[in-house]
Amino acid sequence: MSITIDARGLSCPQPVLMFMEAVKSGNESTIIVLVDTDASKENVSRAAESKKYTVTDIQQQGDEYQITIAKD
């Protein structure tokens, strides 16, 4: 199961909060987070690592990033 979180345009800590909610609420093995600032990209990646998830892929599309995060 995978879930996509659209956190584009949201300032910190919103993207991390949304990621944490997905971690808490679901059994998704893959979480995809869309963000549009580098700070959000780093914050979400750091949060993923702290929750024992792994960032498996970061795709840049224009000014946006698609972060793919998988459960360890």
Added chain:
Amino acid sequence: MTKNFFAGRWGIICVGAVIGIFAGILQKMGNPGNMGICVACFERDIAGALGLHRVGVVQYIRPEIIGFVLGSLIAALTFKEFKPRSGSAPIARFILGVFAMIGALVFLGCPWRALLRLAGGDGNAIIGLLGLAGGIWIGVLFLKNGYNLGRSQATHKSVGLLFPLIMLGFLCLMFLYPQVAGENKSGVLLYSLKGPGAMHAPLFISLVIGLVIGFAAQRSRFCTMGAFRDLILFRHVHLLTGLISLALFAFAANLVLGQFNPGFEGQPVAHTMQVWNFAGMVLAGLAFALAGGCPGRQLFLSGEGDGDAAVFVLGMITGAAFAHNFGLASSPKGVGPHGIAAVAVGLVVCLFIGFTMRKNIKGV
């Protein structure tokens, strides 16, 4: 993709160290006591230099602030992180900026200065920092309950450049109308003859140090509010390590430079009315948390094209004008005649914003 060194643990520690040490040096070179750097105080001085308030002791265009924004802009352009954006409830951010400044001026300092005051031996800063943490804690409760100001939108490049251009304009004014010894006015700019506004490091040094800090802080996302918020909200200590580093290195710099004077009474640009040291920073901390960044971070965000952060800064400058025109700001003698009322009004306004702005984001 190149790894951003500054975003790592050692990066944020280095940036905290750079800010702490440079603050000590700036004080040695002329900036006021325990005020090597203070974003709130310096924006207040800018408001004074522009004549937005007429308190003669706090009027000077602080080149550090200009440097923070332009340094951040240079970093953002260099690393392709300049992202012009705006439209996330600008009026709410402006109001938060106004009251953030009023709260900070009741305490007499932004979070950076609270740390610098502590590092200089000012015990009153401990009360202010506790208030700051308390205000951020309240902000976190709102965040946990869905508070947010909505999404920003990508916009024209020139929108993101407007605020850095304003700063460049201020710098031009400083060159056009330089300080004249013994005169409190040069062209359109006001210059303090005494008081904190008359104490400043040489323009060029202030500017260069501001540029370096702005560059490094943009890369590291250094944020004092974020440090407490992430600790309370997520138990993350990443930003906190930067904050601790700032305090420790500023302390070391003060020891080396002979600027460490422990005590509560008679501290430079500080008062001992602890209830209001605490309450002022509760208000400031809550406003920072609701706006998503400490005053320094808002400057760095403005530099990388965030128009909403720029509106917050303009709110702070406006708040400083109100704070001094209305007698809300404290002085070493204690709180201003209407400071207590302003803190009460500010808390009510922040609670209104926190309780009512809970846009349901359909992000999942």
